[in-house]
Amino acid sequence: MRRHPVLQMFVIGAVASVVITALALVIDWFPPAASTAADDIDTLYDVVILCSIPIFVLVMTIAIYSVVKFRARPGHEGDGAPLHGNTALEVLWVSIPFVIVAALAAYGLVVLADIEAKKPDAVPIEVTAQQFTWTFRYPQAGGAMSTELVLPRGRQAELRIRTRDVIHSFWVPAMRMKQDAVPGLTTHLRITATRPGSYALVCAELCGVGHTTMRQQVRVVEPERFQAWLRTLRRGHAVAARNSVTSQLLGEKPRSAAPNG
Ligand SMILES: [Cu+2]
Numbered sequence: 178m179r180r181h182p183v184l185q186m187f188v189i190g191a192v193a194s195v196v197i198t199a200l201a202l203v204i205d206w207f208p209p210a211a212s213t214a215a216d217d218i219d220t221l222y223d224v225v226i227l228c229s230i231p232i233f234v235l236v237m238t239i240a241i242y243s244v245v246k247f248r249a250r251p252g253h254e255g256d257g258a259p260l261h262g263n264t265a266l267e268v269l270w271v272s273i274p275f276v277i278v279a280a281l282a283a284y285g286l287v288v289l290a291d292i293e294a295k296k297p298d299a300v301p302i303e304v305t306a307q308q309f310t311w312t313f314r315y316p317q318a319g320g321a322m323s324t325e326l327v328l329p330r331g332r333q334a335e336l337r338i339r340t341r342d343v344i345h346s347f348w349v350p351a352m353r354m355k356q357d358a359v360p361g362l363t364t365h366l367r368i369t370a371t372r373p374g375s376y377a378l379v380c381a382e383l384c385g386v387g388h389t390t391m392r393q394q395v396r397v398v399e400p401e402r403f404q405a406w407l408r409t410l411r412r413g414h415a416v417a418a419r420n421s422v423t424s425q426l427l428g429e430k431p432r433s434a435a436p437n438g
Pocket residue numbers: 306307308309344345346380381382383384388391
């Protein structure tokens with residue numbers, strides 16, 4: 178094989194590709210999956226890894242091989258060989274990447290359309306981002322607010338995301354879903370949670386000095402418990418509204434607006 182340096186280069190490249198690709202596929206890059214979109218997105222990542230690592234390794238092998246093999250020897254002052262390109266080779270290295278990238282883009286679009294498909298019984302939730310907290314309003318609980326995002330298992334939640342100040346980004350890694358909150362816009366995200374439990378919700382857009390503290394919990398519960406939670410939220414909201422009206426009638430400040438209360 179020493180006599181055939183190009184063959185040697187391809188063998189090294191092929192072995193390196195197989196080892197690095199296998200390693201990349203074996204490593205668990207993401208937290209345990211908690212939404213219907215997670216499996217599709219994880220498979221998409223695996224396909225991208227399978228396509229990109231062998232190409233990266235091939236390009237690097239040829240580049241390193243060329244640097245070592247064709248470097249100027251000490252004392253060599255002459256010009257290189259008078260090459261004017263190779264049309265067949267150029268057509269090939271433009272068209273193959275084009276086909277690969279176009280196929281990956283089409284695959285990505287199919288997955289995106291699939292995970293963003295709207296379900297008729299989706300639960301609407303209004304998400305508001307502000308420096309440095311998230312609040313959630315549930316129209317189905319009479320517009321009551323919550324600082325915790327509670328989702329029913331197995332039913333789509335339709336999140337309408339807005340911001341009061343700068344750009345934030347709503348991200349639940351376990352659900353693989355991320356969407357920016359942009360001033361002046363309402364963005365949307367549809368999530369169907371699959372596993373009861375508590376998951377981290379983080380802001381994924383540097384939004385100021387408190388950015389790293391902009392973390393809350395998403396709690397996924399069974400549908401019956403979700404309905405019960407909505408009723409409790411609605412009752413609390415009604416009581417708070419009544420208290421505020423009563424105190425206004427009595428000429429008091431609403432409790433929530435008191436300086437230390
Ligand atoms: Cu933020």
